[in-house]
Structures are given as structure tokens and as C-alpha cells.
Amino acid sequence: MEEYILVEKGHPLAGEVQIEGAKNAVLPIMAASLLAKNNTIHLQRVPQLSDVETMAAVLSNLGAKVVRNGQHMHVEVPSILQTQTPEHLVSKMRASVLVMGALLALEGKVSVVLPGGCAIGSRPLDIHLRGFEALGATVQLSHGIIEASVDGRLQGAEFDLAFPSVGATENLMIAASRAEGKTILRGVAKEPEIIDLANFLNAMGAQIHGAGTDTIEIMGVETLTACEYEILPDRIEAGTFMIAAAITQGDVIIKNIIPDHLQPITAKLQQLGAKITIGDDWIGVQGNKDYQAIDIKTGPHPNFPTDMQSPMLAILLCADGVSTLTETIFENRFMHVEELNRMGAQIIVDGRTCIVTKQSLHGVRVKATDLRSAAGLVLAGLLADGETRIEKLYHLDRGYVDFVEKLQKLGAKISRHSS
Numbered sequence: 001m002e003e004y005i006l007v008e009k010g011h012p013l014a015g016e017v018q019i020e021g022a023k024n025a026v027l028p029i030m031a032a033s034l035l036a037k038n039n040t041i042h043l044q045r046v047p048q049l050s051d052v053e054t055m056a057a058v059l060s061n062l063g064a065k066v067v068r069n070g071q072h073m074h075v076e077v078p079s080i081l082q083t084q085t086p087e088h089l090v091s092k093m094r095a096s097v098l099v100m101g102a103l104l105a106l107e108g109k110v111s112v113v114l115p116g117g118c119a120i121g122s123r124p125l126d127i128h129l130r131g132f133e134a135l136g137a138t139v140q141l142s143h144g145i146i147e148a149s150v151d152g153r154l155q156g157a158e159f160d161l162a163f164p165s166v167g168a169t170e171n172l173m174i175a176a177s178r179a180e181g182k183t184i185l186r187g188v189a190k191e192p193e194i195i196d197l198a199n200f201l202n203a204m205g206a207q208i209h210g211a212g213t214d215t216i217e218i219m220g221v222e223t224l225t226a227c228e229y230e231i232l233p234d235r236i237e238a239g240t241f242m243i244a245a246a247i248t249q250g251d252v253i254i255k256n257i258i259p260d261h262l263q264p265i266t267a268k269l270q271q272l273g274a275k276i277t278i279g280d281d282w283i284g285v286q287g288n289k290d291y292q293a294i295d296i297k298t299g300p301h302p303n304f305p306t307d308m309q310s311p312m313l314a315i316l317l318c319a320d321g322v323s324t325l326t327e328t329i330f331e332n333r334f335m336h337v338e339e340l341n342r343m344g345a346q347i348i349v350d351g352r353t354c355i356v357t358k359q360s361l362h363g364v365r366v367k368a369t370d371l372r373s374a375a376g377l378v379l380a381g382l383l384a385d386g387e388t389r390i391e392k393l394y395h396l397d398r399g400y401v402d403f404v405e406k407l408q409k410l411g412a413k414i415s416r417h418s419s
């Protein structure tokens with residue numbers, strides 16, 4: 001059964017929208033829960049996403065019991081875990097590799113097949129693996145299977161990341177939490193989700209300092225225990241709704257967020273010409289009909305997030321002048337440009353830069369190519385004359401809870417169907 005979205009240009013969006021817990025925070029936190037052997041972790045504000053279901057299946061396959069009740073989830077960890085992550089789950093979602101650090105630290109070995117996930121570039125794991133080696137593990141890669149092992153406990157060490165990889169920073173923080181002695185990780189990622197993982201690990205009894213800066217220090221502990229933890233709000237979902245408000249010249253309040261985490265997006269929307277009001281845990285966006293071209297370059301936090309690149313491209317199509325959008329994180333993240341051009345956009349891709357001019361769009365049948373491009377195509381559909389049909393919705397469901405329902409509530413002419 002193929003599902004699709006139909007969307008039309010309509011009234012400006014208006015009203016309030018509530019934001020869920022962050023996908024990119026809950027996945028590493030679920031993986032880190034494995035460190036609580038013989039204990040139960042309680043997580044609050046867990047978003048109902050297919051990626052969360054996939055991570056729950058990964059944990060279940062390793063021997064944990066995962067029970068979910070609305071936005072609450074508990075993870076019961078047994079005394080012995082399996083150390084092989086099933087291929088069909090890892091090939092579905094790259095974040096499955098985040099269980100490596102915990103399994104290596106607890107069981108002394110782990111094996112995973114090379115991962116899948118969104119097809120947005122080569123996305124190697126070299127930094128994760130070099131980091132495990134620095135902590136004393138032996139790593140072998142053959143026939144697409146990674147095997148890592150260590151005699152006894154991992155040993156605290158100093159390690160410089162060649163690039164501030166989010167996943168590698170997380171995997172190494174998890175592993176080092178249970179290593180013997182002190183670990184110093186330099187050149188780490190500084191995303192808010194890294195701070196959330198550190199806060200979660202510390203709530204389990206870890207001793208992590210410096211998350212959110214370039215250097216993280218971890219004093220290893222022998223056991224980590226039960227805790228209760230609430231996942232931070234999803235800044236990418238929030239940013240997507242900010243653009244939806246701006247693109248329809250609407251007036252929307254985005255609630256239950258940490259406005260500071262949205263600063264790079266807020267700054268670009270203001271520069272474009274939208275009016276932004278910032279509250280304690282909300283942001284108001286009022287659109288404008290005269291947007292001016294801007295230049296955007298993605299980069300590690302606090303730069304403009306790569307996950308907002310596709311949604312942002314849609315709004316650049318209604319700005320006067322020539323905008324540029326340069327992608328520096330993933331080399332293959334412009335696959336949706338072809339779909340936008342089929343809708344009438346005349347975006348030129350020059351290496352890692354998109355050159356964008358104002359165009360009127362028309363609704364056609366388009367296919368999502370990855371999670372964030374799915375959202376970008378829906379936003380473009382809100383701009384296009386006629387009806388846009390968006391297919392391959394399993395991409396969207398990986399990262400957005402009730403996206404269609406939330407847009408409907410704000411007044412969008414959008415519906416979801418299956419055939």
C-alpha cells in the first residue's frame with residue numbers, strides 16, 4: 001500500500017503548534033540506556049516516530065524489554081546483552097550503530113553490519129572506530145561487518161576527533177562513561193543533543209563535564225543505574241514549522257521549545273524578512289510577502305543545521321534576488337532539488353552550492369528522497385499553484401509526528417491518503 005500526501009496552496013497558516021521530543025536526542029539516549037544493566041530507565045516525551053520504533057527493536061533484539069505508553073517509554077535492561085545487532089535493523093537506520101559504545105563497554109565485544117539510513121552521502125564510521133581503538137578496543141572490518149572487542153574494561157584515553165561528528169561524539173561518550181579512568185575527547189560535536197545525552201548519562205551516575213564545548217572530559221564509573229529523564233524538544237521539527245509559517249505569510253506560535261537552540265534558523269528567517277518574537281519556551285513567526293535573497297552555509301552547531309537545509313530551500317524560492325545555500329556536512333544532500341525543479345524551481349547545483357532564484361511553483365507528483373527532503377517538498381507544496389502529490393512518506397514518518405494533522409490544524413489544505 002503506497003501512502004501519499006496531497007497539498008495545495010491555501011490561507012496563511014495561523015495558530016499554535018506543539019513540538020515533540022527530539023528524534024536526534026532520544027535515539028542516542030535509548031542506546032545509552034543499555035548501560036543500566038539490571039535496571040529500568042524511564043523516558044518521558046518520547047516522540048512516536050518510526051526511527052524510535054526501529055531503535056526499540058534494536059534494543060529488544062539485544063535482550064532489553066522496551067515498553068511504550070504514549071510519550072512514556074521504559075527500557076528494562078537484563079544482566080547479559082546480545083552483542084550482534086541484526087542486519088535488517090542496522091540497514092534501515094544508521095543510528096543503530098549508537099549501541100556499539102554501550103555493548104563494547106559492558107560486554108567487551110560488539111558486531112554490526114555497516115549501516116543504512118538516509119542516502120545522503122557516504123557517512124563512514126571511521127571516527128567512531130578510531131575512538132574505540134583509542135579506548136583500547138581492537139576493531140576489524142571485513143565483508144561489511146564491523147567487529148570490536150576489548151579484554152576487560154575499556155581504558156580512559158585522550159582522543160581528538162578528526163571532524164565534530166555527532167554520532168561519534170555520542171558513541172564515545174557512552175563508551176567512556178564506563179571505561180576505567182579519565183577520557184578527554186577533543187574536537188567534539190556541540191549540538192544540543194550532545195548536551196542532552198551528557199545530562200542523561202550524568203543522571204545515570206556518569207561523570208561527564210564540558211558537553212556543549214569543544215572538549216568533553218569523562219571520568220569512567222563502574223556501574224550506571226536507573227533514572228527518569230525527559231527528552232529535549234526537537235529543534236528541527238520546530239524549525240520546519242517556523243518555515244511553514246513564514247512561507248505561507250502566516251502567523252504561528254511554535255510552543256514547547258528551547259528558543260536558544262533555534263538561533264541559527266531564527267537569524268536566517270529574520271534576515272530573509274520574517275518577523276520573529278521570542279518567548280521563554282516559544283517562538284512566534286509572522287511571515288512577509290517581500291522576502292530578500294540570503295546566503296546560507298550549513299555547518300556543525302552553532303552553524304546552520306544541515307537537517308534544515310531542504311526545508312529552507314523551499315522558502316528561498318520566494319525571495320527576491322539570488323540566494324545561495326551551501327552544504328558542508330553531507331556531500332549528497334541535494335537529491336530533492338530535481339523534484340523541486342520539476343515543480344518549476346530553477347535551482348542550479350554548483351558543486352556543494354545551490355543557486356536559487358524566485359520562481360512560481362506548480363503542483364506535480366514528487367517523491368521524497370530522504371527524511372528532511374520530504375518535509376521540504378511539503379513546504380514547497382504550500383507555495384505551489386494546483387495540487388502537489390508527495391510520495392515515499394516512510395521518509396517523513398522517520399522524523400515528524402503527525403506532520404499532516406499539525407499543518408491541518410494551522411489551516412493548511414493538506415491530506416494524507418493510501419492507495
Ligand code: UD1
Nearest residue numbers: 024095122123124125126127128165166167168307329330
Ligand atoms: C547526526 C544526525 C543527523 C544530522 C547529522 C549532522 C542523529 C540520529 N542524526 O547524524 O540528523 O544530519 O548528525 O548534524 O543524530 N563522518 C565521518 N566519519 C565518521 C562519522 C561521520 O567522516 O566516523 C562524517 C559523515 O560522513 C558526515 C559528517 O561526518 O559527512 C557528519 O556526520 P555525523 O555528525 O556523524 O552525523 P550523524 O551522527 O550520522
